[in-house]
Amino acid sequence: MRIVPSIAAAVTVAAGLFAGCTEPAGNVLPDLADPQDAMFTRMHAGDVYVIVPGTGSYDYLTSIVDPMPDAVPVADIRKLPEMYDDVFEEAIATQRRAGLSTEQIEAGDVHVMIWGAGFANKTAFTYVSYEGVRLRVDILGGESVCAHGLITDNLLNYSADSAKTDANDLYTRIQGWLAAHPSDATEPRNVILGAHSWGGAVAEYETLEEATLVAAHGPWKDGDRVAAHAMTIAMGVPHLILGYTFQGAGLRDLDSGVDLYEIDRPDDPVPQVNPSGNTLGHNYPILFGDVYQGLYGITTEELSCAGVPGPCGPRED
Numbered sequence: 001m002r003i004v005p006s007i008a009a010a011v012t013v014a015a016g017l018f019a020g021c022t023e024p025a026g027n028v029l030p031d032l033a034d035p036q037d038a039m040f041t042r043m044h045a046g047d048v049y050v051i052v053p054g055t056g057s058y059d060y061l062t063s064i065v066d067p068m069p070d071a072v073p074v075a076d077i078r079k080l081p082e083m084y085d086d087v088f089e090e091a092i093a094t095q096r097r098a099g100l101s102t103e104q105i106e107a108g109d110v111h112v113m114i115w116g117a118g119f120a121n122k123t124a125f126t127y128v129s130y131e132g133v134r135l136r137v138d139i140l141g142g143e144s145v146c147a148h149g150l151i152t153d154n155l156l157n158y159s160a161d162s163a164k165t166d167a168n169d170l171y172t173r174i175q176g177w178l179a180a181h182p183s184d185a186t187e188p189r190n191v192i193l194g195a196h197s198w199g200g201a202v203a204e205y206e207t208l209e210e211a212t213l214v215a216a217h218g219p220w221k222d223g224d225r226v227a228a229h230a231m232t233i234a235m236g237v238p239h240l241i242l243g244y245t246f247q248g249a250g251l252r253d254l255d256s257g258v259d260l261y262e263i264d265r266p267d268d269p270v271p272q273v274n275p276s277g278n279t280l281g282h283n284y285p286i287l288f289g290d291v292y293q294g295l296y297g298i299t300t301e302e303l304s305c306a307g308v309p310g311p312c313g314p315r316e317d
Contacts, residue, residue, distance in 0.1 A: 039251065039259040042230040043098035045109035046183055047190040050140060050174060051087045054197025054236075055154055057117040058147040060084040066121045072136075076128035086196040086235060087114075088127040089285040092135055093295035094194055094233060106134050110192075113137065113177070115170050116144035116199065130285065130292035140177060142169050146198045158198070160205075160243030167206035171213045175220050182223035189222045190230035197270060197282065200234030200262070204246050207232040207258050231259040235284045235297065236270050263297030267311040278312035280305050 043049075053061065061084040065075050077085045091112050095105050104110075112135060119139045127135045145162040146154045174191060183189050195203035206213065210229065220227040237246050249264040249271065265284065269277025286293040286304045294300030305312035 039231055039261065040094070040097045041099070042190060042259065043094065043100075043110065043192060044187075044190070045100070045104065046185045046187070047110050047192060047230070048174070048178070048227075049091055049094070049110050049112045049192045049194060050170070051091055051112065051114040051137065052170065052193055052195035052199035052203045053084060053087045053114065053117055053144075054195075054199045055146040055151060056149060057084060057144065057199070059149070062117045062119050062147075065125050066119055068122075068125075071122075072124045072126060073122065074126045074128060074134075077130060078128070078132075085130075086284045087194060087199065088135060088137070089129060089295050090194045090196065090233065090235060090298065091137075092129055092131075092133050093298040094192070097298050102133055106136075108136050111138070113140040115140040115173060116142045116147060116166065116202070118143035118147045130287065140173050142173055144198065144202065154198075158201075158238065158241045160241060163201055163205040163241065163244060164209075166202040167209065168213065168216075170202060170206055171210075172217055175217060178220050178222055178227050188225035189227045191220060191227055192230055193232040193234075195232070195234045195237075196284065197236050198238075200237035201241060201246065203232050203234050204237060204260065204262065205244065207254070207256075207260050208247070210256055210258070229256070229258050231261065233261045233263065233298070235263045236268050236282050237262055237264065238273060239271050240273070265296055265303065265311075267303065267305070267313075276314065278305065278315040281312040 064080060064083050065073055075083060077083055092105060095110055100109060114137050122139055124136060124138045127137055129135065144166050145157045193203040220229065239246060239248060247260060247262055249262050252260045254260055264271040265281050267278065267281035269279060270282050284296045286296050286300050286302050287307050288304055288309050289307050293302045296303065302309065303311045
């Protein structure tokens, strides 16, 4: 979800829900050198990248794109500033970090899909980034438990049960798509999850509980081969939800073989469940005015708040 000041009070209410819980350790600023470099080299042409958006993805994305008249509409963030942007800029930044060119990104060398936003009328759309990159996004389907409404509307949905429900749907939809679209490449596909906010909670839950999901549903298969879950990149993840605690900022090489990279802006109040924080810190595309600097934690370490360079300071109510 792209948090704006008008819903800052919602974060305060959500924080009260966890007021008795232990505060997470301080955020870890991302180091854009090794070992992250090695992780990104795992992505290559032919892989599948699944976007997992956060709270209110129907309201901030689907309600805008689904009614558009074209079969494959174009959603240009430069003309639609109210639209959800974090997860799409993340998909582009991740491919750039993996060494793909703009031409390869626009050609769909990595197959990008979105899960959980509740699309009903479209099978695909084109996202146009701040830099003018045209990213085709296919609709994987599904509707997240938190796809509708603001934080205050979803307080009771932020739970281990909801994460489990969403993670099972995400897992089985990826599994079904892979079975229906086997690759003829020499190497089996990698699957990458790119997520933000509640979507980050879902993606991390799927990643951390993958052994249970495989036992319940079977592995992801690319034809006769097993498709590897290579990495999960999650931004702005709440440190805890009812009944579950997440890993926190940093890069972890899990025993399952998945590289789990959680990116939390140091001024993002959501990972810390910090009601005094400025909710604009939950936005990860970094702009200085109208000039795009990159995606925080992947292609830039710069910070900005409402387009002004530097971290977000205390919230102004």
